[in-house]
Amino acid sequence: MGKFDDNERIILNVGGTRHETYKSTLKTLPGTRLALLASDSDIDSVLDQLQQVPGFIEYNARTKQYFFDRHPGVFAYVLNYYRTGKLHCPADVCGPLFEEELSFWGIDETDVEPCCWMTYRQHRDAEEALDVFELNVDNGDEDDDVGGGLGIEDVHVDGNAGRWRKWQPVIWNLFEDPYSSRAARVRAHAKLHMHNSPVFITKAFK
Incomplete structure (x- = not known):
């Protein structure tokens, strides 16, 4: 050939x-x-x-x-x-x-272009949030303390449920519904400012 x-x-x-x-x-x-x-x-x-x-x-x-x-x-x-x-x-x-x-x-x-970077990174943000929850629970923190620290006071679940089942709705709301909790509002506000920040875009691609 x-x-x-x-x-x-x-x-x-x-x-x-x-x-x-x-x-x-x-x-x-x-x-x-x-x-x-x-x-x-x-x-x-x-x-x-x-x-x-x-x-x-x-x-x-x-x-x-x-x-x-x-x-x-x-x-x-x-x-x-x-x-x-x-x-x-x-x-x-x-x-x-x-x-x-x-x-x-x-x-x-x-x-990946800046306009798509946050969408692409979303799964890692969720994983990092889960790691924080796992760390707090493994260290003996009560669920209410973890939720309260994130501004999520209305988390009431069956104590026999698995950790992911307990926290899955909270995690999804944190990333999908900016009005679900203080933590979600803070994240949405930070995401908006970071996404539009030239400094963020520069650092993200270093």
Whole structure:
């Protein structure tokens, strides 16, 4: 097999969805997995490297199509990043899934655009909040003390329920309903100011 030229189209089948782009487009992000397809190596060499990648299934020489068994919806955003230079996060995909797909394609999460950063980070914020609750409970703090410290005084649940079952409604309200408690109002207010702050945007991408 020979080499690609920059104007040659590359066909990618990701999770059953067909995408078509140029080799020159994939060259815009060196060091990423798709950039490998645009390297100056011959196709045989590229295929040898791709065979080491979990998730790469095959190359169809007849149709000149690469097949990857990955999330097709997320990949549309990944490919658009190569085309536009801006990485946006889909609103209908949870942060951990998007993070996993970015990792597979070799893209740094800090490349996510500021307008999508808070949405992308939301799952980590929830995990960090849960860690705080777990730490307080493990240290022997009463549930009322934990809730009161966050301005959530009206948490009354069955004492036999699991910790996640007890705190799940509180966590969701904290992030989804800014009027559910003092803690939720403080978080919503801080999120608004941080999101619009040039200092926050600068620090977030360091």
